[in-house]
Amino acid sequence: MIKKYKKLNLLPGDKIEIVINDKIEKGIFLESYDKRILLLKLENGYNIGLKKENISKIKILKRVREKKTKVFQLKLDDKKPIIDLIICGGTISSKLDYKSGGVKDLTEINEFFKTYPEIFEKANIRIKSPFMKASENIGALEWIKLAKIVGKSLNNPEVKGVIITHGTDFLHYTGSALSFMLGKLNKPVVLTYSQRSSDRGSSDARLNLICSAEIALSDIAEVTLVGHATINDNYCHVLQANKCRKMHTSRRDAFKPINCEIIAKIWPDKIEMLRYDINKRNNQKVIVDAVFNEKIALIKFSPCCDPKILDFYLKNNYKGIVIEMSGLGHVSLEGKYNWESKLKEIIKKGMIVYAVPQTLYGRLNPYVYSPGRKLKEINVNYLEDILPETAFVKLGWILGHPQWRGSIITNEKMKQNISREFNTRLGKEFID
Helix, strand or coil: CHHHHHHHCCCCCCEEEEEECCEEEEEEEECCCCCCEEEEEECCCCEEEEEHHHEEEEEEEECHHHHHCCCCCCCCCCCCCEEEEEECCCHHHEEECCCCCCEEECCCHHHHHHHCCHHHHHCEEEEECCCCCCHHHCCHHHHHHHHHHHHHHHCCCCEEEEEEECCCCCHHHHHHHHHHHCCCCCCCEEEECCCCCCCCCCCCHHHHHHHHHHHHCCCECCEEEEEECCCCCCCEEEEEHHHEEECCCCCCCCEEECCCCCCEEEECCEEEECCCCCCECCCCCCCCCCCCCCCEEEEECCCCCCCCHHHHHHHCCCCEEEEEEECCCECCCCCCCCCHHHHHHHHHCCCEEEEEECCCCCCCCCCCCHHHHHHHHCCCEECCCCCHHHHHHHHHHHHCCHHHCCHHHHHHHHCCCCCCCCCCCCCHHHHC
16 A cells, blocks of 8 residues: 555545545545555544554545645735734634644734634724733733733724634633723723634634624723633623633633623624623823733642641742632631631732632632631632632732832722723622
């Protein structure tokens, strides 16, 4: 079979059909570094390696070079609005690399047009890419850079709205950071993603982008997150970016609102509003406040969690910590792992401590049980229904302002509802 295989002169990207052990497999031929193995990307998106000696037949269904004949020329249409598309990385801004079987960055305007032509029908798309990183590698420096770029777009009268493509895992951190750094908006800022790359038939990228374009052109002047509402390709949800979270590793409807309502349902051609407490499009100038102090930490209390871990943060001059606490806001205050004395120590030495709900849903209340009352007495600060990640970002942003440092003013700012990060009307539907 190997001799016949060589005569075919297969090229990475060719669509082929093979017969192996009397079973038919179809897919995209990929470059393999093992000459004994034929590497194939199946129609479901997965890659498999097959021993060439077991292959009895290969048929070429479509040559890859057939796809390289047309060159797209993008022309601006004076009748269409402008959307600034800021590409930061993630699956949504990647494409299949036939040589490796993996994906590579998709940042060129022509490539993006060929992959997602539908959004170019809605608007003139201007692509910017300040960095291309997996979301776990995006932090304060990137948030600051991104906020400044977005701010320029928002204050450009030619731009109707902004879309940001981003990896999923830490997308809600970036959404929270922008919600504080950009302040009150004058136009929509939409973050979106995909769980599956554009080459897969089950990709969620196309619908997410089309719906994001609709929101970018709407009157919703908020930092929002747009993504699949269900596992099907029917419509998307518009979520408040600092009050939602990735709740599934791989489902297309991975992001869910936490302790608040969905802002809207969005189809490619219509919007159904579900909330009316949002900021509307206006002509005010956006004042970017992009600062951050990285000397903060987010930790999760767990059984057998030694309070001595707090010594690390104290030794390294951390300014504040956010603790995901159990129940209505508790940590162990007895036995071998009693946190009371260590918390008293670090607070006395100037570190500010905040409690957030480990459960995510619901609101903390330190007054129901004695552990909460004790923690409150030693100046642990309770942040009601705020998301842990949002509290972490908010604390770093507040401490990035020298004039806001100091336990009293920092606490005042942390408890101020700056970007609706607290739901002051947390109703029965979010509690029961």
